[in-house]
Amino acid sequence: MNQNRTFYTTCPYNCWPINCGLQVTVFDDNTIEITGNPHHDFSRGRLCVKGQSCLEIVDNRKRLTTPLKRASRNGQFQRISWDNALDEIAEKIVSNNRNGHREATALYHSHGNIVQRVNWRILTPRFANLAGITLWDGNFPCWYDVGVAQQLTGYWGLHDPALTCENTSALINWAQDPCASQANMVPYILKVRENNGIVVTIDPRVTQTAALSDIHIRPRLGTDVWLANAIAHILIQNDTYDADYVNEHCHGFESYKEHIVNYSPVEASRICEIPINEIERLAEIFAESKPLSINLTRGALGKHSNGIQMVRSILCLIPLSGNLGIKGGGAIWGEAIDWNMDLCCEERRPDAPYPLNNFAAIDDALGQGHVNTLLVVGGNPLSQWPNLSRLRRQCDNLDLVVVYDLFMNHTAREAGDIILPATSWLEELGLRTSSRNMYLMDKVLEPLAQCREASSWMNDLSKRLGIEDYFPWNSKEECLNACLLSKACRGVTVEELRNHPEGIEADVPQAPYAENVFDSPTKKFELYSKEALELSLSPLPTHEPSIEGITDTPELAQRYPLQLISSRRNTHFHSFHNSHNVIDTLHRLEPEPILCMHPKDAFDRGLDDGCRVVLFNKRGSGRVKVEITTEVPPKHVSMNDCWPELNEVTASYTPCPIKITEKFGVGGQPAYQNVLVEVRGEK
């Protein structure tokens, strides 16, 4: 008799804001098949290259199966028991606490932990708060400066991608390449074109998204404030902006108008290195297309030293063109569903000078030795944080580094003292949220060997620290039901979600900010921000020279004349699964780091397509393979952000002041996009 069992879950990658649905079938003989979930409201049964190969994560001989420990960083790892591993970690935390340095223990949780949204939003912060240790969230490299810009305008975007694309008449992918980073958006982007809308991509590179767009504008890297402000200049000059909306719902228009006069289209054309008619055409689209939506899903712009201003200048175009609070308008951005955040127990967090979740503060804490113990939960800093040679030195000085992951990764190999084996997403019960919906991630398998889910070992660790109520629930299901007790989640239960593989809609508005009340001090959309001024930022969106750029730092550019762009390919999700070296299908598609280079630059250096070169600057070097292509502009090179070779040369400059993070809780993205490099052929 057929005993096949079917489960529904979501893809284990963290594309933002919506993850595709998975249908998992377990056959009589215990073999598993993973396909797209045809009921899923957004992905409708389709999966991208990573989703299709995700069975290789679970069923993989390279999985970590038991806790490991080594006596010295050069030594070999030996198996130890969970009890011994947790005893040692607890002993170190207790000793830090006894010495009056709670903050010296830091927990960094990143995308591996974000796979389980409840772990990321509630269960891990709950552990850090109850234990009283430093907590760093792996979102800071992704979008934290974008968040500051949103906070300063009072407008978080948060429009649903599907609803927006179905209703919009113009979609602007501003510095976004959703085709590479969020393939499930593509049917919706194409729908805009099918509905006779216009799709515009603004990106210095020829991207996969540019290939699907009607118009592709290629401004010079880092000149977005000029482009956005020049568009505003034309809208105001031609009186084609939405005066009624601006007068009623925006704050500081007169100052903004005065400021924008300085950004003439002629000058913008020179600085952005694009013809003036391209700027005029863009302004025309802003003036005439309604509703118009800007896709700001990812934090690419925040990775510039001037990122906060870039995002602000772009956000200001939305109310200016009268596209706020309407269906099909606004900015597409992340997810908005709040869980029962009371469970984080923030009020029980003991006082201590915890280093903030801002890279400047993190860098300082590690550099000054304020942190001596690092617990890395589902992250890989020694691949993904900037300036790796500096980070290596900082890690060398740490007393204890614990890595909890599915596979050995760069951090575990280079700096790990204790390694803890993680469960895959099929081995635990979990939840996902998107911008509007909630989905169940059902438990399909028992954990492999000695792998344990994060909340389980955190519970055992808590008990060793004298905390008895970290996990007061009788089961994971009971825990998840408690997490769902919020206004947005409407108290839905796991059982209800199980019956709805298409997802259950949360209580969030379809057109955010339809009432035109914004999250700013004036409750209006702030074109001018007094708060920004108080935080030593320009109160109006202003272009500032980058900290490392061909024209901004010409002396440095003489030595390192190539501007490095960090980008994304479908085959990788950051450095997941040891940069996908352990996932055969993905590894075969991009087995080594590829540096895209313009034919002219390759010719100048005598490099052939496919040759290996050393990418270097004063911070470090990495070995990469050259791909000669006109996809990158001259004097620019680009590389997939999943490879540690990229971060050998990136800078740890963190221009976002710490006091901003103190105030907003976000800010402090490293300036991954402001990097000058040179390459040399291998002898």
Added chain:
Amino acid sequence: MIKQHFFIFDPSQCFGCFGCVSACVNVNKTKEHWRRVFKLPPCNGMSDTLYLSMSCNHCEEPACVKACPTNAMTKRKKDGIVLHTCERCIGCKYCQMACPYGAIEWDEANKTVAKCTMCHERLDRGEEPACVSTCFGGALALKTVDSVEKIDVLSKEMIGFTHYNEAKPSIRFTQKFNVFDQKEHL
């Protein structure tokens, strides 16, 4: 007249995500990439990169079938799918050499060749081939024997792909959006 299924590919809707490659690996439980995605860099005045997703083209006059000394390669009458029978394969690789599209892979584990089956088992169940069903852009489609009379209106070639008349590959090209011209001139 031969009954033939056709792959239809639309370069204006393909963005090179490799989802089709991975879906093929996943569904067919193979390690080899029976389908491949080729990147065609901006050239000939085009401003964008194009992609070409291609597997075995199940040619109307397949060179592999002619080259195979053991009849391991056969062409099905009812739908023109070219199938490979592992048990009869002696691993001589003549088919690999003969195929003008490089669509035949070597399976090191079995010491035989291996290739796209057009997911004929899924087709028999009324499902689409794995690559077609997962395509986010809708760039890949299958025209079955029933709708084949309309095939003549579709292009036999695209940039980066030559239609060899000796083989008559069963792949056609369409364009929902115009990609072979420059982007809107600004």
